[in-house]
Amino acid sequence: MLRLEGLNTHYGASHILQGVDLVVPQGRICAVLGRNGVGKTTTVRSIMGLVPPSSGRVLLNGQDIAGLQPHLVARAGVSYVPEGRLIFPDLSVIENIRVAERKPAKSWPIERLLELFPSLRERAGNRGSQLSGGEQQMLAIARALVSDPKVVLLDEPSQGLAPLVVRELAAVIRRLCQEGVTILLIEQNMKLAEAVAHELYIMVKGRIVYAATPEVFRKEEAEIRTRYLAV
Ligand SMILES: Nc1ncnc2c1ncn2[C@@H]1O[C@H](COP(=O)(O)OP(=O)(O)O)[C@@H](O)[C@H]1O
Numbered sequence: 096m097l098r099l100e101g102l103n104t105h106y107g108a109s110h111i112l113q114g115v116d117l118v119v120p121q122g123r124i125c126a127v128l129g130r131n132g133v134g135k136t137t138t139v140r141s142i143m144g145l146v147p148p149s150s151g152r153v154l155l156n157g158q159d160i161a162g163l164q165p166h167l168v169a170r171a172g173v174s175y176v177p178e179g180r181l182i183f184p185d186l187s188v189i190e191n192i193r194v195a196e197r198k199p200a201k202s203w204p205i206e207r208l209l210e211l212f213p214s215l216r217e218r219a220g221n222r223g224s225q226l227s228g229g230e231q232q233m234l235a236i237a238r239a240l241v242s243d244p245k246v247v248l249l250d251e252p253s254q255g256l257a258p259l260v261v262r263e264l265a266a267v268i269r270r271l272c273q274e275g276v277t278i279l280l281i282e283q284n285m286k287l288a289e290a291v292a293h294e295l296y297i298m299v300k301g302r303i304v305y306a307a308t309p310e311v312f313r314k315e316e317a318e319i320r321t322r323y324l325a326v
Pocket residue numbers: 106109111129130131132133134135136137138
């Protein structure tokens with residue numbers, strides 16, 4: 096389980112995260128929604144240690160990993176799929192996965208990843224730059240899995256993808272959850288978040304201001320949208 100407690104993060108003098116509390120139970124999918132610039136990416140970067148939080152705790156199965164170096168956070172079992180995917184354009188699909196492989200994967204060896212993502216199997220020898228946006232996203236997820244994570248952080252995976260590809264992405268996210276991976280999903284695409292998440296959170300100005308199951312959220316959606324999400 097991943098639990099954030101009173102997390103504060105600054106960029107220089109800017110106080111971005113202002114006491115974030117968030118729980119992602121073991122084996123569940125939790126989604127964080129919010130307008131641009133509220134601190135969603137800063138939240139996942141803080142968890143990964145890419146920007147060290149100034150105070151608060153990041154508990155992974157009870158162990159506080161706040162402020163650890165990114166490679167130690169990864170070793171503790173947290174994987175990160177960044178916004179924009181950051182695929183190496185000149186490396187092949189297989190090479191893009193291998194760069195993230197610290198030791199031979201136990202849960203997600205390459206053969207199993209190619210089963211999970213048949214389109215990557217077909218493109219195995221292609222370079223990153225030759226893939227479609229959807230294929231690049233699947234590759235970024237495959238790369239995150241090869242280190243056998245307990246928790247995967249997905250930052251706006253649906254960005255720039257066609258609706259049909261977003262549906263494939265939803266199926267992949269659900270499948271990972273069935274395989275026991277705990278998922279924190281950052282999204283602007285409310286439909287995707289609603290479709291896959293067990294719990295939805297809304298962030299405003301560096302704080303979580305709302306939490307609900309998708310069922311409850313749907314009933315309150317019109318009001319919540321206007322209050323917290325409309326631009
Ligand atoms: N590296 C940085 N240095 C300074 N300010 C930053 C940096 N990254 C993000 N910010 C600021 O922090 C705030 C939150 O950004 P971010 O977490 O990326 O928001 P979101 O992902 O919700 O769109 C924004 O005001 C943004 O301008």
